[in-house]
Structure formats: structure tokens, C-alpha cells
Amino acid sequence: MLSFDNSYARLPARFYEPVLPARFPAPALIRLNHQLASEMGLDLDWLQSPAGIGFLSGQHIAEGSEPVALAYAGHQFGNFVPQLGDGRAVLLGEIIAPDGQRRDIQLKGAGRTPFSRGGDGRAALGPVLREYLVSEAMAALGISTTRALAALLTGDSIRRETMLPGAAILRVASSHIRVGTFQFFAARGDVDAIRLLADHVIARHYPAAAGAQRPYRALLDQVIAAQADLVAGWLLVGFIHGVMNTDNMSVAGETIDYGPCAFMDIYDPATVFSSIDENGRYAYGNQPTIAQWNLTRLAETLLPLLAEDEDAAIDEAQEALAAFGPRFEQAYHGGLARKLGLDDVLPGDVDLVSTILKAMTANQVDFTLFFRKLCLAAEGEDEPVRSLFIDPTMFDAWAVRWRERLTDAQRPAARRAAMEAVNPAFIPRNHRVEAMIRAAVDDQDFGPFEEMLELLARPYDDQPALAHYAQPPRPNERVMATYCGT
Ligand code: AMP
Numbered sequence: 001m002l003s004f005d006n007s008y009a010r011l012p013a014r015f016y017e018p019v020l021p022a023r024f025p026a027p028a029l030i031r032l033n034h035q036l037a038s039e040m041g042l043d044l045d046w047l048q049s050p051a052g053i054g055f056l057s058g059q060h061i062a063e064g065s066e067p068v069a070l071a072y073a074g075h076q077f078g079n080f081v082p083q084l085g086d087g088r089a090v091l092l093g094e095i096i097a098p099d100g101q102r103r104d105i106q107l108k109g110a111g112r113t114p115f116s117r118g119g120d121g122r123a124a125l126g127p128v129l130r131e132y133l134v135s136e137a138m139a140a141l142g143i144s145t146t147r148a149l150a151a152l153l154t155g156d157s158i159r160r161e162t163m164l165p166g167a168a169i170l171r172v173a174s175s176h177i178r179v180g181t182f183q184f185f186a187a188r189g190d191v192d193a194i195r196l197l198a199d200h201v202i203a204r205h206y207p208a209a210a211g212a213q214r215p216y217r218a219l220l221d222q223v224i225a226a227q228a229d230l231v232a233g234w235l236l237v238g239f240i241h242g243v244m245n246t247d248n249m250s251v252a253g254e255t256i257d258y259g260p261c262a263f264m265d266i267y268d269p270a271t272v273f274s275s276i277d278e279n280g281r282y283a284y285g286n287q288p289t290i291a292q293w294n295l296t297r298l299a300e301t302l303l304p305l306l307a308e309d310e311d312a313a314i315d316e317a318q319e320a321l322a323a324f325g326p327r328f329e330q331a332y333h334g335g336l337a338r339k340l341g342l343d344d345v346l347p348g349d350v351d352l353v354s355t356i357l358k359a360m361t362a363n364q365v366d367f368t369l370f371f372r373k374l375c376l377a378a379e380g381e382d383e384p385v386r387s388l389f390i391d392p393t394m395f396d397a398w399a400v401r402w403r404e405r406l407t408d409a410q411r412p413a414a415r416r417a418a419m420e421a422v423n424p425a426f427i428p429r430n431h432r433v434e435a436m437i438r439a440a441v442d443d444q445d446f447g448p449f450e451e452m453l454e455l456l457a458r459p460y461d462d463q464p465a466l467a468h469y470a471q472p473p474r475p476n477e478r479v480m481a482t483y484c485g486t
């Protein structure tokens with residue numbers, strides 16, 4: 001039925017701990033991701049049968065599955081913790097889909113593991129629904145991310161501040177190897193393991209690096225480029241990860257570990273939602289800086305592989321890290337230009353963009369609505385966007401510059417269509433996500449979850465019947481803090 005090929009489990013024993021998922025009293029499927037299951041070549045009828053639900057919930061270990069919890073370390077809010085590891089997740093194995101792509105299947109909320117420390121190894125329903133919805137929304141927005149294959153109820157309650165329904169999410173990723181995985185071995189001075197891990201990551205994610213003159217340098221270059229592009233993608237849709245610890249940064253360049261993540265409403269680079277991010281370390285506008293900080297931690301672990309001589313290795317690492325800024329700017333400014341309807345970036349464009357972004361903060365303008373309504377202005381209809389500003393004349397003054405910059409080569413309707421393809425009408429707005437979770441947890445009503453999933457599968461399409469989801473929160477609806485729920 002499923003054919004596993006567990007390359008990570010073939011690495012030495014110190015990379016993971018074998019572990020079995022916990023017993024659940026009454027596992028029940030909340031949602032199966034049919035499209036993803038099909039892409040992965042899985043049999044939909046079987047997955048929805050009792051045997052399939054047994055597999056999805058970790059209650060039946062399929063032939064070839066070798067459940068393991070991965071070892072890793074990480075910097076949490078800047079402080080190094082030498083041992084974290086999968087404390088509540090079990091990697092069931094890897095499968096290679098008909099499209100040739102290798103994917104991890106991981107059950108999160110699977111119970112205690114040797115890495116659980118004080119935790120119960122479990123996940124509550126709210127965070128499971130948040131991860132499912134937001135990761136799928138990110139995929140539909142075109143941003144590299146882990147995916148959600150299924151959400152399940154376990155049939156029991158778990159203790160947090162109150163008793164909450166227990167749940168689990170079956171997560172799919174191109175791998176679960178993190179910056180913190182390298183740090184785990186670096187902290188132990190285990191250079192052999194770092195080399196094995198680097199070779200594994202090259203073979204799995206960056207095969208072109210294998211043929212490079214200096215493969216480990218090429219690996220570092222590619223991880224840096226992937227992260228620069230990823231964080232630019234986040235900024236362009238207003239995404240705030242919330243916990244960019246090094247253990248939550250995938251070396252494959254996928255968005256991973258959706259905790260207290262959220263989308264920004266009013267444009268303000270200082271925006272923070274996470275209740276545990278008291279100093280704003282992971283604020284919206286800090287994300288590029290933090291990504292580079294995390295990548296510097298990765299580079300440090302690779303020093304023994306970069307050159308024989310330590311000074312030469314440091315030079316290699318610094319050279320690689322210096323490429324982060326230009327790569328990020330290229331992706332970010334290129335993306336902003338496309339959001340404004342421009343096909344390229346000219347010297348004056350950075351100022352054109354920063355002028356309107358500053359005006360948006362001063363006028364409390366919603367980031368997503370601004371760009372979506374600007375698409376109408378490409379066809380001469382300015383009122384929807386200008387009326388978002390407290391002082392609409394600030395938009396008018398900027399619009400004169402914007403129009404001077406638009407080349408005449410493109411017809412207005414074509415420009416509007418091109419802009420709508422990069423400026424989403426719908427994002428998972430935080431107040432809606434919270435309301436969706438409350439409906440599910442308090443009233444066992446999964447209607448809003450299902451409705452939002454359908455909506456967010458097509459974020460760039462106007463969906464008039466669901467237009468209310470495009471609206472930012474009214475002042476009394478604003479969600480000020482988002483909790484990890486761990
Ligand atoms: P996170 O903040 O979710 O990325 O988790 C940080 C670390 O804490 C990881 O090693 C997790 O596996 C672990 N962890 C989080 N929640 C739990 C839990 N309920 N039980 C055990 N370990 C947990």
C-alpha cells in the first residue's frame with residue numbers, strides 16, 4: 001500500500017530515537033487533504049477506511065514505517081539549548097511519490113518521546129487547526145512550506161490552562177532537518193555526524209552541490225539563498241512566523257513549525273503577535289535579520305567542513321553569509337515591484353515603495369487590502385484604495401509618482417490581472433483564525449474550518465460570496481496576542 005524509503009533512519013543511531021506513537025482512545029479524522037494525498041500517490045479510499053485512519057493516527061504502524069523522533073538542538077530566543085528534539089512528533093517515514101519527490105510523513109501530537117523533557121507530547125485541537133489551515137494557505141499563496149495531510153481528534157482531553165480536546169496533525173515536509181539538527185552535533189563536537197548530515201542534506205535537497213568544487217560551501221550558499229527567498233516571500237504576504245528559533249528553521253527552505261504565527265493587518269514592521277515574544281525579536285520587520293542570524297549559526301556548525309584551516313573556513317562562511325542581504329533584497333524588492341505592477345526594479349523604485357509603506361503605517365492602512373485595491377487603480381479606479389487612508393491625499397500624491405513609473409507597454413486590464421496574481425484577496429486573517437478555532441473547540445463546529453480551507457485554496461481569486469473574509473478586524477475584533485498552545 002505505502003512504500004517507505006526511510007533514508008534518515010539509515011543514518012547512525014545517534015541521529016534519532018525509535019519511538020511508537022501513543023495510544024489514542026478514539027481517533028477520528030477531522031480532515032483529509034485529498035489533493036495532497038493524490039499528489040503523493042496515496043489511495044484515498046484506503047486512507048478513509050478504518051485501516052487508513054489507523055495509519056494516519058499512528059495507531060497502526062504500516063509495513064516499512066520506522067517511527068523515530070529526531071534529535072536536534074537550537075537557539076530559542078537567542079539562548080542555546082543543546083538538546084531539544086522531537087518532543088511530541090514522530091517521523092513515520094519517508095515516501096517517494098509518483099512525481100519522484102521524497103517526503104517525510106510526521107505525526108505531530110503523537111505522545112511522549114525521549115525528547116519530551118517536561119511536556120506531555122500532545123497537541124491541542126486549536127494549534128492543530130491553525131497549523132493545518134495556515135500551512136495550506138501558505139502553499140496556495142505560493143510560499144514554500146510543510147503541508148498538512150490530515151487533522152485528527154484523538155478522542156481524549158489534554159491539560160493546558162484548561163482541559164482541551166486532544167488532536168494530532170499529519171505533516172508532510174521535504175524533510176524535518178533544521179539548523180538546530182546541525183547544532184545538535186556541533187555542540188557535541190561530533191564532526192563525523194556533521195559531515196554525514198551535510199552529505200545527506202546535499203543528496204536530498206541540493207544535489208547540484210555534490211558536483212560543485214567545494215560541495216559544503218555550495219550547500220551553505222544554497223541554504224542561504226533558499227532562506228533569503230523564503231523570508232522575502234513571507235514579507236510580501238504579511239506573514240509573521242512568530243518563533244524563528246534555529247530549531248524552527250528548515251534547511252530545505254520550507255516554512256516549518258506553525259505556532260503563534262499570524263498575518264499582519266495594518267502595515268507596521270514592528271508587528272508582533274506571539275505572546276511569548278516579549279521583546280519583539282521575531283517582529284514582522286525583523287525576520288530578515290533573524291534569518292541571517294540563524295544562518296550564521298548554521299555556518300558556524302559547518303566550519304570544520306569548509307576548510308582545513310580555521311581562518312580560511314571563517315572567510316568562506318563570511319563570504320557565503322554576505323550573499324544573504326543582496327539575495328533577500330533582490331527577492332523582496334522584485335516582489336514589491338510586481339505587487340505595484342512593475343516588471344523590473346529601477347533605482348528609484350525602492351524609494352517609491354518605502355514612501356507608500358511609511359504612509360500606510362501613518363494612515364493605519366491594511367497591508368493586504370492596499371495591494372489588492374491598488375489592482376483596481378491600475379484600471380483607473382482609485383477610490384477603493386485611496387479611501388483606505390485616513391488622509392487620502394497622501395495616496396493621491398504618491399499615485400502621481402506611481403503612474404509616472406508605470407510603463408505604457410502594458411494595457412491597464414493586463415496590468416490589473418498581473419497584479420491580482422501576486423496580491424492576494426484573502427489571507428488567513430488572525431481574527432478569523434481565532435474565531436474558527438473557537439467554533440471548533442467550544443461548539444464542535446468545524447464549518448468555519450472547512451469554509452476557510454476552501455476559500456484559502458484560491459487566495460488570488462475574488463470570491464464575492466465570502467468577501468467578508470477579506471475584511472480586516474474591526475477594533476473590537478483585533479487579536480492582540482497569539483499563543484503557542486504547546
Ligand atoms: P516548538 O516551540 O513547538 O517548536 O517546540 C520547541 C521544543 O519543545 C521542541 O523540541 C518540541 O518538540 C518541544 N515541545 C513542544 N511542545 C511539547 C509538548 N507538549 N510535549 C513535549 N515536547 C514539546
Ligand code: MG
Nearest residue numbers: 247248256257
Ligand atoms: Mg519547533
